[in-house]
Amino acid sequence: MTVRVAICDGPLTETARIQTTGDDGAVVVFEGIVRRLEEGRPISGLTYEVYSPMAENLLQELAQSLIRDFGVTTVVVEHSRGFVPVGQCSFRLVVSGWHRQEVFRASQWFVDRLKEDVPIWKKPVPEDTTADEAG
Amino acid sequence: MDQVDQIKQGTSGSLRVLLFGAEATLLGTSEISVPAEEGIRTVGDLRNWLANRHGKLGPLMNQIRVAVNHRFAADDTPLGPDDEIALIGKVSGG
Numbered sequence: 330m331t332v333r334v335a336i337c338d339g340p341l342t343e344t345a346r347i348q349t350t351g352d353d354g355a356v357v358v359f360e361g362i363v364r365r366l367e368e369g370r371p372i373s374g375l376t377y378e379v380y381s382p383m384a385e386n387l388l389q390e391l392a393q394s395l396i397r398d399f400g401v402t403t404v405v406v407e408h409s410r411g412f413v414p415v416g417q418c419s420f421r422l423v424v425s426g427w428h429r430q431e432v433f434r435a436s437q438w439f440v441d442r443l444k445e446d447v448p449i450w451k452k453p454v455p456e457d458t459t460a461d462e463a464g
Numbered sequence: 465m466d467q468v469d470q471i472k473q474g475t476s477g478s479l480r481v482l483l484f485g486a487e488a489t490l491l492g493t494s495e496i497s498v499p500a501e502e503g504i505r506t507v508g509d510l511r512n513w514l515a516n517r518h519g520k521l522g523p524l525m526n527q528i529r530v531a532v533n534h535r536f537a538a539d540d541t542p543l544g545p546d547d548e549i550a551l552i553g554k555v556s557g558g
Contacts, residue, residue, distance in 0.1 A: 361558050377557065378484055380550060383534035384557075408557060420558045440558060448531070448550070449557030450485035 331403045332392040336379055336410050340417035347403050347423055355429040357436045361420035363413050367453040374414040380448035384408075387447045391439055399435035401426035406439075408449060419451075479504055479543060481514075482550040487528065490520050500545075507532065508539030510549070528553050 331347070341360075349356065363375050392404040405423040413419040422439055426432040443449075477500035488494045496518070504510050507530045515525050529536050531550040532543065543549060 379557075380482070380484055380531075380552070383531055383550070386534055444555065444558050446536075446555065447557050448484065448552050448555055450553075451556045452485075 330396050331405075332389065332396065333404070334385055334388045334392060334406045336381065336385060336408055338411050339409060340413045340419065341407050341409055341421050342418075344421075347405055347425055349425050350402055352427060353402055353425045354427055355432040356423065356425040357429075357432045359420075359422045359436055359440065360418045363415050363417055363419055365415045370453070371456040372415060372453045373456050373458055374412055374417075374454050375419065375451040376412050376454055377409050377419060378450045378452065379408070379410045384448050388443070391442050391447075395424060395435045395439060399426070399431045399438070401432055401435045404435075404439075412454065477545045479510070479545060479547070479549060481510070482548070484550070485553050485556070487521060487524060487551050487553045490524070491518060504543060506539060506543060507537050507541045510543060511539065514551075524553055 344358075347356065365371060367375070388406050388408070392406055395401050395404050401424050403423070403425040405421070407421045409419040422436060424432050424436050424439070426435070479498040481496040481498060483491060483494050483496065498504050498510065498513065502513055504513055510530060511525060514521050521528070529552045531537060531552050532541055532547050534548065536552070
């Protein structure tokens with residue numbers, strides 16, 4: 330059983346790799362990508378504010394819940410802090426397990442809880458703002 | 465001593481409350497100090513004080529949760545000057 334949680338500065342560039350056990354038959358990779366339109370308005374990206382260490386602690390607890398309650402074997406979570414341009418990845422969840430059913434269910438549950446409980450906030454950056462100005 | 469340590473310790477028994485996201489934008493600050501003489505003893509006291517003292521937060525209060533030392537806390541949770549207190553409004557990660 331493997332759980333890994335990381336908050337990273339800026340966009341997530343490298344695809345997370347996981348070592349499956351040989352018993353695993355399914356791996357789901359979910360990536361959240363910054364959209365060009367935020368509430369109908371064009372943006373250059375999103376700036377993410379993270380309350381540490383509470384955010385990391387909660388992500389770790391949610392990941393442990395997937396292992397305990399859904400029976401998956403590996404959970405890798407990465408989330409950006411700071412500015413992420415349009416089209417780039419700000420959140421990545423990788424879950425592996427024996428069968429696709431529990432892996433899909435676990436992934437959906439995790440993202441729902443993340444959006445409900447984890448103290449991370451996005452702030453839209455208007456289209457004509459540079460990355461430096463966005464902070 | 466980093467910023468969070470300074471915030472946690474406060475001064476003269478006052479409480480320091482961290483703000484993020486919409487709440488920080490609304491009040492124009494990332495931190496509120498609650499003087500000891502306000503007599504705030506619990507999370508519930510703090511919520512009432514915030515609603516009265518910072519009226520702008522009023523419409524948001526029903527969706528604001530309070531975290532004490534990095535955990536969501538019920539209204540009867542006691543508060544002290546050494547606690548790290550944070551208002552957690554509607555989150556938007558992912």
